[in-house]
Amino acid sequence: MLGFNALVSIALVYGAFLFGVAFAAERRAAGGRDGWLRSPWIYTLSLSIYCTAWTFYGAVGYAARSGLEYLTIYLGPSLVMIGWWWLLRKLVRIGRVQRITSIADLISSRFGKSGLLGVIVTLLAVVGVTPYIALQLQSIAQSLDVFAARGEGGWTAQGGGSAALWSAVGLALFTILFGTRNLDANERHHGIVMAVAVEAVVKLGALIAVGVYVVWGLGGGASEMLARIDASPIAAWEQSGGRWIGFTLLSAGALLCLPRMFQVLVVENADESHLATASWAFPLYLALMSLFVVPIAVMGLEILPEGANPDMFVLTVPLSQGRDGLAVWAFLGGFSSAASMVMVATIALATMMSNHIIVPLWLRSRTGGAMMAGDVRAMVLTARRVSILGVLGLGYLYFRLSGGGTALASIGLVAFVGVVQVLPALIGGLFWRGATRAGAATGLLLGFAVWLWAMFLPSVGDGTAIPAAVMRAGPFGLDFLRPQALFWTGGLDPVLHAALWSLALNVAGFVGVSLASFPGPVERLQGAQFVGVFDHSEGPGSWARGAADAEPLLVMAQRIIGAPEAQAIFANHAALQGKEGRLPDVTPDFIRTLERELAGSVGAATAHAMIGQMTEGVSVSVEDLIAVADETAQIMEYSNRLEQKSAELERTAAALREANAKLTALSVQKDGFLSQISHELRTPMTSIRAFAEILREGGLEGAEQDRFAAIIGDEAGRLTRLLDDLLDLSVLEAGQGLLDLRPTGLGGVIDRALDAALPLRDGLRLRRDPALDGVRIVTDPDRLAQVFINLIANARKYCDAAEPELRIVWNPAAHAVDFIDNGSGIPPDQGRVIFEKFSRLSDAGKAGGAGLGLAICREIMTRLGGGIRYLPGQGCGVFRVELPQVAAPLGIEQPVTG
Amino acid sequence: MADPSRPGTRPPVFLARASYRRRRLHDTARLAPLAAAFLWTLPLLWPHGETRVSAVLVYLFGTWGLSVLVSAALARALRRSERDLDTSG
Numbered sequence: 001m002l003g004f005n006a007l008v009s010i011a012l013v014y015g016a017f018l019f020g021v022a023f024a025a026e027r028r029a030a031g032g033r034d035g036w037l038r039s040p041w042i043y044t045l046s047l048s049i050y051c052t053a054w055t056f057y058g059a060v061g062y063a064a065r066s067g068l069e070y071l072t073i074y075l076g077p078s079l080v081m082i083g084w085w086w087l088l089r090k091l092v093r094i095g096r097v098q099r100i101t102s103i104a105d106l107i108s109s110r111f112g113k114s115g116l117l118g119v120i121v122t123l124l125a126v127v128g129v130t131p132y133i134a135l136q137l138q139s140i141a142q143s144l145d146v147f148a149a150r151g152e153g154g155w156t157a158q159g160g161g162s163a164a165l166w167s168a169v170g171l172a173l174f175t176i177l178f179g180t181r182n183l184d185a186n187e188r189h190h191g192i193v194m195a196v197a198v199e200a201v202v203k204l205g206a207l208i209a210v211g212v213y214v215v216w217g218l219g220g221g222a223s224e225m226l227a228r229i230d231a232s233p234i235a236a237w238e239q240s241g242g243r244w245i246g247f248t249l250l251s252a253g254a255l256l257c258l259p260r261m262f263q264v265l266v267v268e269n270a271d272e273s274h275l276a277t278a279s280w281a282f283p284l285y286l287a288l289m290s291l292f293v294v295p296i297a298v299m300g301l302e303i304l305p306e307g308a309n310p311d312m313f314v315l316t317v318p319l320s321q322g323r324d325g326l327a328v329w330a331f332l333g334g335f336s337s338a339a340s341m342v343m344v345a346t347i348a349l350a351t352m353m354s355n356h357i358i359v360p361l362w363l364r365s366r367t368g369g370a371m372m373a374g375d376v377r378a379m380v381l382t383a384r385r386v387s388i389l390g391v392l393g394l395g396y397l398y399f400r401l402s403g404g405g406t407a408l409a410s411i412g413l414v415a416f417v418g419v420v421q422v423l424p425a426l427i428g429g430l431f432w433r434g435a436t437r438a439g440a441a442t443g444l445l446l447g448f449a450v451w452l453w454a455m456f457l458p459s460v461g462d463g464t465a466i467p468a469a470v471m472r473a474g475p476f477g478l479d480f481l482r483p484q485a486l487f488w489t490g491g492l493d494p495v496l497h498a499a500l501w502s503l504a505l506n507v508a509g510f511v512g513v514s515l516a517s518f519p520g521p522v523e524r525l526q527g528a529q530f531v532g533v534f535d536h537s538e539g540p541g542s543w544a545r546g547a548a549d550a551e552p553l554l555v556m557a558q559r560i561i562g563a564p565e566a567q568a569i570f571a572n573h574a575a576l577q578g579k580e581g582r583l584p585d586v587t588p589d590f591i592r593t594l595e596r597e598l599a600g601s602v603g604a605a606t607a608h609a610m611i612g613q614m615t616e617g618v619s620v621s622v623e624d625l626i627a628v629a630d631e632t633a634q635i636m637e638y639s640n641r642l643e644q645k646s647a648e649l650e651r652t653a654a655a656l657r658e659a660n661a662k663l664t665a666l667s668v669q670k671d672g673f674l675s676q677i678s679h680e681l682r683t684p685m686t687s688i689r690a691f692a693e694i695l696r697e698g699g700l701e702g703a704e705q706d707r708f709a710a711i712i713g714d715e716a717g718r719l720t721r722l723l724d725d726l727l728d729l730s731v732l733e734a735g736q737g738l739l740d741l742r743p744t745g746l747g748g749v750i751d752r753a754l755d756a757a758l759p760l761r762d763g764l765r766l767r768r769d770p771a772l773d774g775v776r777i778v779t780d781p782d783r784l785a786q787v788f789i790n791l792i793a794n795a796r797k798y799c800d801a802a803e804p805e806l807r808i809v810w811n812p813a814a815h816a817v818d819f820i821d822n823g824s825g826i827p828p829d830q831g832r833v834i835f836e837k838f839s840r841l842s843d844a845g846k847a848g849g850a851g852l853g854l855a856i857c858r859e860i861m862t863r864l865g866g867g868i869r870y871l872p873g874q875g876c877g878v879f880r881v882e883l884p885q886v887a888a889p890l891g892i893e894q895p896v897t898g
Numbered sequence: 899m900a901d902p903s904r905p906g907t908r909p910p911v912f913l914a915r916a917s918y919r920r921r922r923l924h925d926t927a928r929l930a931p932l933a934a935a936f937l938w939t940l941p942l943l944w945p946h947g948e949t950r951v952s953a954v955l956v957y958l959f960g961t962w963g964l965s966v967l968v969s970a971a972l973a974r975a976l977r978r979s980e981r982d983l984d985t986s987g
Contacts (some may be wrong), residue, residue: 068954074940080961080971083931085924085976226952237949241942248938281968287962294955648975 023189038270040277048200053139053338054412060796061311063297067234076251078283095266099600101305103262110429111437112523119358128418133395135851137164137337179347199336208335211292232298253420259348311345350387355603358383376756421447438517455498551585676838684715724850732859747773753788771810799823816882825877939973
């Protein structure tokens with residue numbers, strides 16, 4: 001007979017073997033030879049952690065009590081796997097694209113990287129799963145007690161309790177060793193996954209071995225066995241439809257929401273195509289796991305004494321027949337189920353706790369923010385290790401406190417209903433853009449509260465957490481709040497009752513608040529990326545160009561993901577941007593990439609917050625918002641186009657109105673111009689005609705004849721000048737005529753103008769600024785000289801001072817030449833009109849011109865790119881000729897003296 | 899089902915026949931879990947008391963096996979169609 005020492009030795013050897021397997025897998029992966037470690041078969045086997053000790057031992061017990069109902073726990077997940085095209089495909093894609101680290105991270109990331117939601121889901125998971133871990137420890141203790149109960153080897157039932165403690169210590173060690181080797185949760189834990197795969201084979205093999213022994217060794221073949229089933233106490237088919245459908249849906253939801261399942265399904269997924277294989281291979285695994293459950297249960301009921309614990313039939317049936325080898329195999333199978341569940345669940349919970357609770361708190365406690373946070377990497381790893389110890393410690397504590405009694409038996413379903421509270425937010429977040437953070441938080445909290453009240457607290461034990469009176473009559477006598485008969489629905493099965501009310505209020509809160517609230521920009525962005533993950537997997541990022549430099553970002557990244565990895569990311573991105581060196585430009589694209597990398601280590605919310613500190617706040621670019629508004633993008637674009645069109649039309653109409661006004665004004669001007677010009681032409685014509693007629697009549701003296709002929713000549717000359725000016729003006733106004741632009745000295749132009757206007761320098765004293773000689777400009781010197789001539793001639797004509805004087809001064813600030821005479825200036829009311837055509841100050845005779853001079857000057861200066869102005873209110877006549885600014889090489893030179 | 903590539907047959911009505919097939923394949927993949935769910939709830943309608951539990955057991959595992967086979971075939975077809983899509987651009 002098998003003694004205690006032998007059994008413990010076998011367990012220890014098995015544990016050492018798992019250590020070896022995990023270690024070898026890590027070595028292979030580190031050496032890059034991880035080809036078959038990433039195969040779809042390993043992936044499928046790692047999913048087997050769904051089958052915990054609760055199902056390994058408990059399924060037989062469940063079948064012995066309730067017949068075929070245990071199958072619902074396996075049929076639900078099978079449905080989800082077969083329907084992978086609906087949901088899992090999307091979930092896995094999102095997990096990969098967004099670098100999701102846990103189910104809490106998924107919910108937090110979907111709803112705007114919300115820290116609060118991460119905390120809620122984490123707490124829910126810890127409360128829901130800790131008892132489940134306790135259940136695994138209990139199963140190890142119980143299975144050892146089965147061997148102990150035979151009273152051999154000198155150990156007592158108390159041995160089971162200490163075995164649970166040592167198992168917990170061993171599992172913690174294993175998990176810390178292989179589960180926290182790397183920080184990035186997206187990097188697969190090859191050691192753990194490999195150990196889980198081996199355990200999957202061991203537990204399936206064990207159950208099938210016991211089953212085959214029961215059917216063909218004890219039962220006498222398949223048809224004989226079916227007959228025994230029909231003769232057994234569970235032969236009647238009395239299945240309740242509500243429980244059948246309810247539990248199937250519940251276990252289907254649990255497959256998606258259990259933190260450990262999310263870990264292996266999504267986080268540890270190396271390749272989306274593995275899902276295709278798992279979609280049929282995992283249902284096959286589940287079918288095989290449950291195939292022999294009923295035969296074992298029936299045989300146990302048949303051959304074991306009344307009152308034997310049906311939960312341990314897998315062990316006690318072979319033991320009762322003296323099949324110790326088989327029993328040990330079954331024990332190892334049960335141990336494997338418990339161990340793999342505990343390891344993966346602990347990693348998943350520890351990741352959630354460190355990323356969503358410990359690290360954010362720690363960062364907040366640091367005043368300097370992410371920059372001054374020191375070695376974040378080491379801190380996060382420590383947080384994760386402490387969390388692992390904490391989770392396992394909590395599990396062990398729960399196991400001790402609950403006394404390891406029968407209260408734990410129902411904990412599997414309790415945990416299922418608890419974690420399924422995440423399902424509405426999960427499904428809504430994946431398929432409904434309208435789901436908001438407020439809605440998700442409301443739904444989760446409502447569901448969590450109802451679950452605690454209606455299921456979790458009552459499950460701790462009758463009268464322990466909730467007094468028996470409250471259970472019977474409700475709190476404060478409110479009988480519609482009785483934990484197991486909410487709203488007078490006491491007729492329901494307790495599990496269905498809790499699931500129904502928690503999920504119903506959860507969904508109602510989630511949908512109702514979502515409909516009523518308005519999401520923030522990051523929420524909308526994440527919503528668009530999650531719901532439309534197949535449309536834009538490489539979707540737009542959420543960071544506009546921030547104030548961050550690449551260097552502090554690199555310093556921070558090194559602290560989180562390690563120096564070589566961070567430097568590699570930066571260098572790669574610099575190369576992508578086509579930059580030399582190792583620091584890329586801080587583009588939104590780069591920040592998005594970096595944030596995803598960080599999210600793989602510390603979760604989306606924390607990574608977002610850290611990057612946010614560095615880049616000074618959250619901002620969403622216009623492109624992002626367009627992507628967010630995918631559903632309305634087309635409408636928006638259409639209305640934008642309409643708006644553009646209407647704006648264009650408005651502009652056209654405005655332009656037309658303006659053109660019309662201009663044409664009207666022009667036509668008025670033309671009328672004025674024509675009457676003006678006919679007047680101007682008529683005056684000399686009249687005198688020419690008069691004197692010509694006098695001359696034709698004859699009888700004049702020679703001297704008189706000469707005088708009249710001279711008058712005719714003068715008047716004809718005036719007409720010619722007028723026509724010349726008009727021609728000149730029309731050419732200038734039409735923009736015709738080429739300008740002869742060239743670098744010119746301003747002094748030379750002035751001198752030429754003086755020579756032309758005052759050849760004898762008489763009648764006007766001149767003071768010429770020597771600074772003019774140093775100014776060089778690019779202009780048409782002939783045209784400019786024409787302007788100057790006009791101004792000098794005007795000064796000579798109009799200056800009313802006793803001793804007329806003209807100063808020509810260079811004004812460097814205005815880049816202009818000022819012509820300042822000492823006369824009384826132009827009356828203010830006329831200052832504005834002097835540049836108009838045919839405006840003349842005093843009588844025409846004195847000016848001897850047609851009043852076009854300044855109009856021409858203005859046109860010339862406009863065409864040269866400068867301007868001409870009369871500066872009023874100076875007490876004297878000041879005309880300013882502004883010259884166009886020119887490029888530096890042609891600019892102002894120092895006047896050359898000497 | 900007529901083979902559209904056989905010479906002498908009329909040209910197919912749908913020009914994008916491959917993508918049409920692919921979309922129907924996706925529909926099949928979506929319908930598969932509904933069919934399985936129907937099969938697995940069917941025993942609830944069988945008369946209580948008279949039905950032998952062994953018959954239900956055999957029926958459930960039979961349909962389970964069938965579902966595994968169908969979804970294996972579907973997974974194969976889906977993977978192939980995705981691969982064709984990738985290579986044909």
